[in-house]
Amino acid sequence: MKKVELFEAILALETPDEAERFFMDLCTPREIKAMKERWQVCQLLNEKKLSYRAIRNETGASTTTVTRVSRFLSDEPYQGYSRVLRKLAISLPLMCNIEAYALKIWSMKAVEHEALNAVEKGFREGLEDEGDDIRSDTCQGSLVLAEQIAAKAVSTGGDIIVAIGTMPAQSVFRYAKDGKIKLIATSITDPSAIPTSAGTNTAIVSNFVPLEPQLGLFKKIQPGLRRLGIIYNTGEANSVAIVGKLRIIAPAFSIELVESCIQKSSDIPQAVAVLVKKVDAVFVSNDNTVLGGIEYVIRVFTREKKPVFVSDTDQVEKGCLAALGPNHVDIGRQTAKVIQRIKKGEDINDIEVQYPSSTELYLNKTVAGKIGIEIPKGILEKADKVL
């Protein structure tokens, strides 16, 4: 006889009474007691309120039992405990009014980067009180590593992967499409890079801020702005998408766009040298490569008394003149909200693309003084932060 036949027999049980009769016949009283004890330990462990020792005292189980259950609950590949716990948690709230259940969440960052770290911080804060099991990995900018991390997250019984950045999101998307895991792609500038459609188990939180208000702001701060330089990495999908849009809208602001392309951060000095004489100001959007070397851009442009505009508010204190952009921690919180909606039972496929709910304006008055630009009063009043 195969093991399966026994399990099929167990599946035939329908009521608690029926189950009790069956197990009383099947097991010795000792076995029943041991199983009952393990299940109680498992539930207590899942609540994460008591220490192992406290659980031992409460249930009378040995410490060995407690650690064994704990190991099977979190590390062993069967994940039967957690599956049943989750099933009970989904069906029980309706009956017993239990609060939302805890999930196993994997966070996958494209690279170590201030903005992406801020997003991660935001969504961890947003889920602080929920008791979810959140684990983090960084893909180090490598597609292959992203693939392996995705496989690890999927196979260890994760519920949700939060992919921070386009690259990890694309790597996980395949698994989400096959229904193996739910994907929340966050910090995505160009949502069309991830072909979501019905039934792909994917939700997107974008960090895209419309470019028109940004150009309008630059023009108000610096009315003489005619030639706007932009430095970007031709290898970053987000940047290429932004520059494509800028090309279309710039003429409406009577701005001429002067592009300068780089491939790696060591190309920045040359790109800046070529650009600085040609333009009135420079704009650096959410380009991770250029932002990595923003200090150099700022130094050269400030020396020439020309401003540096950015879309990343965190960069203003480094010496950029102004930024109108999303707050990355807020994007993280928005991501946390999407997770909470899913927990409450909403279908992930019904969640539309989320755009930043608010933008923040940061200004740097010290820099303005240094380069001889006077920021109009109206704009200073509107700013969320003036340095």
Next chain:
Amino acid sequence: MISVQEILTSIDIGLIFGIVAVGIYLTFRTINFADLTCDGSFVLGAAVSSVLVKYGTNPYIALFVSLIAGGIIGLCTGILHVKVKISDLLSGIIVAFILYSINLRIMGNAPNITFMDNESVFSGRDTTLTLAGITFFTIAALISLLFSGFGLKLRSTGYNRKFGPIIGINIKSMIIIGLMLSNSMIALGGGLFSQYQGFCDISEGTGTLVSGLASVVIGEKVLQFKKEPLLILSCIVGSIIYRIFINIALNSDVFGIKTSDINLVTGFMIISIIAARRMKKNDCA
């Protein structure tokens, strides 16, 4: 605990990068040529196959075109070295450097193309089996080539460049052919990887050389084949072991190891394999 799914993914990626490792073996060992074109030709293969698949070409034909494209790039490196007399390292670097722009052109100036909804060689089939089939076919063809009289000439290029011409082997054309073979393998790997993932990114070539060389060395140390054509096989095995190493490192988070530490851990595992074999040899002697 490493799960079956993870092992399967490691095997998948190991097989794809195994083909890449074979390409690297062909230059670094067989014809003894330090070719750095690989980081570029990998992306070239990925770009060509992605664009073709995206516009509805048969995925197998797309892979074949990738292979041809890689061969052409190998030819370029070879001509730079043999005819223009640029050193081996530099000619590879220059071609890989130029390839960045060419690859972007091929991808229509977009650094990232997705085609997850299009048909790939993996649609409707078991991924690992398909990959194993493709790898087996490629390797079998390559090994039979290397066992032939022509293969002997090719291999002699790596052993002794002075002796070859004396017995009438045209070393220069052998170097060019070796480079073409090598880069077509690498581009095929790139094409397979892009179809495996359903997208292609301009940055995906970084680190191809390092992982490929590591795989070659691991394969050589673990299997210790003596006959050269068979060493091709050990590249594939080495590549799978290398991916499993990374997997183990990824699963070491219980020891407080973060993802950013995995290069360290993987590096140590590679060193220990080499060291273990060395010590064994000393014992025998």
